[in-house]
Amino acid sequence: MTINWFKYSAPTTFYGLAGKMIPWFAVPAAILTVVGLYIGFYIAPVDATQGEFYRIIFIHVPASILSMFLYMIMAGYAALGLIFKTRLSAMMASAIAPTGALFAFISLWTGALWGKPMWGAWWMWDARLTSELILLFLYLGFIALHASIDDPRRADRAAALLAIVGSVNVPIIYFSVKWWNTLHQGSTIKFTGTSMHVAMQQAMFTMLAACWLYAIAVVLARVRSIILERERNTTWIAELPEVRS
């Protein structure tokens, strides 16, 4: 039996698959959020130096991690779309962008909320804050470029090129900003022995998993809408039960 590996690379077939997959990501995301927040707020102990304020990291850290990973994944899809001219990859890239921008924004917002009691200021021109802000700008540039080109194929390809250029630039920007100024506390999760309490770690990783699942569910839902919008004149869309009714 031969398997058609590219069966789901067509929007026609992926539309149905994505619809079936969404609940499998959305429901665990909701459950893990509740569990993670419960551990974070009720079980994890008070931090020795930061008191109760540290608890914002259960949102802040997953949001920061996701905002960075999603950019790379977006650029990856964009590159796939540009190289192999697959429509679905480009659609995935533009479906990821708003979620990535949202996480970058949440990361900045919660960082400011944490910074006020800890540093005494809402904003510090620290390396990680600044590069997160620049990452948000890169997302917004991608979205703005895509939105201002009317022809969807040209929009896909132009935005893809921008995403790739951006992803090459991200490390350069990160290191230049890092050498410029550093004030942020160092990373606490290390692969060899962490300086965190076990319950804190559990809460953090649960929230991270919840954010990942949420991101996947939302991206799938958004890519479904994009497929519907782009292919609205085709017969297979007209024959969909949700469109007919």
Place this chain on the structure above:
Amino acid sequence: MKKSTMLDLLVLVIRRDLILAMRRRADVLTTLIFFVMVVSLFPLGVGPEMAMLRKMAAGVLWVAALLSSMLSLGRLFSADYLDGTLEQMMLAPQSLSMLVLGKMAAHWMVSGLPLVLMAPVLGLQFDMSVQALGVLIMGLLLGTPILSMIGAIGAALTLGLRGGGVLLSLLVLPLCIPVLIFGTGAVEAASSGLDIASHMSLLGALLVLALVFTPWVTAQALRISME
């Protein structure tokens, strides 16, 4: 007929763009005047204390250079796009990357170089020391070509779009941040008596990287925009 080499092509494109720019001197001057104006607005905004101005000078000059180079980027391809020359260039058997490199070089000579030459005068308004001025000029000399080259990618991507100018800045400015950081960092290091070699080397490295990759990327962007 003489067979034209890559270098001939480069020289040809640069010459052509320079001649075109000279026929429209007002455009070149506007950019320069904008640069001078933005820089002169800063003391009016933050107050005339010399100690503070001296500290800010490098940053102000660099940011103003960044903004004014954004202004002129829109013109990099648009005239050729509108009259169809760009299409002919893309059909030409010669390498499009080389053509683009020529256009970048001409753009820098027209919009970057005047800023570099103007910067010492403006620096004196901010009471910069001669040594700091020297470093600033060196940094600008290395950095402004990078701005033209990164900007060209944005200009090619936004070719023929409505509201292209603002969009262009939105796309390009974040990518130019490393140049700004190292350029101003060098001046700061020089004023506090530190070694400037590291900043200059990094700027040089960025310049080389940009020189290698941006013409090709810009050529790809043009192909996308012209489809």
